Amino acid sequence: MTEAAARETFLRLMDEYQGALARLASAYLSDPADRDDLVQEIATAIWQAIPRFRGESSERTWLYRIAHNTAITRAARVRRKARSEAVLDHDHVSDAAGIDEHLIRQQRRQILLARIRELPAADRQTMALHLEGLSHGEIGEVTGATPGAIATRLSRIRERLTHELQR
């Protein structure tokens, strides 16, 4: 692959997936600066992997594999900080709940993200990929888990998250 082609691919991928990568980062880290660093690191890993992409898997699952693999390496180093901030997020949310619709929605979003961050890594990845709209088969391609395991896992996590949001 020529450098021009690699650049073109990269720009297209960023155009298409930068929002998804930012959401993925927020499933791992709560601090905006840490999340931005993570997105940059994922983008760097994608840039380095583009010349080796042979199309054995779909571009989407290939990209999410890189993204989650990069995230588990980096996020583990800052997870302790992220956990304590997640708790703070939730406290803040509880105090201010009920002010107006927009605020409530924003708060529910924060609770959802905080709870996703607290999930074990495999559950967090499965849920993030599901919420991005990937099928069970695609999630299996990214994570390496079987479709049956993914279905069971998703059902359990959805129930738990819904319950948390209703509290």
Place this chain on the structure above:
Amino acid sequence: MNSNDELRDLWQQSAGEPARTGEDMLTLVIEKTRKMDRQIASRNARECLAAAAVTIFFGWLAIWHAPTAIERIGWTITALSGIWIAFYILRFGKGPGQPDRTASVMAYASVLAENYERQIRLLRSVKYWYLLPIWVGMAIGMTGVWLRLHTPAWVLAVKLGSVTATFAFVWALNEWWGVRYLKRLKAELPQSN
């Protein structure tokens, strides 16, 4: 709206506009890639320079400033330790490198866990391959100097004690802080179930 739709809806709203354009991101990642290459090159150079400094300094002591055989043996062992450590780091310290990030998460996590295990084993054995050879060489060399100068025994005890305390500190850093840190990273990896 069912619970799944609501979760997805909340999730989709969780990121605002992209922080930068694709072009800006490209510039950033190219610079980051170059910086990473420079960092790897400079880290390798630092390791080799440190080993070379130990070898040159103690080699110089052994050849030009060691009037007795005991001193010569001690400083030669220390000088050779520098070469041995550089060899050991280059041969065993680097490992298989970064696992393939395009692999499935389970496969990647499994290779990463093996990498952490290898690093933990390396840190746990630091006392044998890194600290012990230098410590033995320095202890013999300092004993040789003490015998030649006929200084009081406490002088040798203080010098050996200082070197031993420094080495013990390095050992403790690796064994307690380093190993615990790596174990924590390993525990954060996704488990297959």
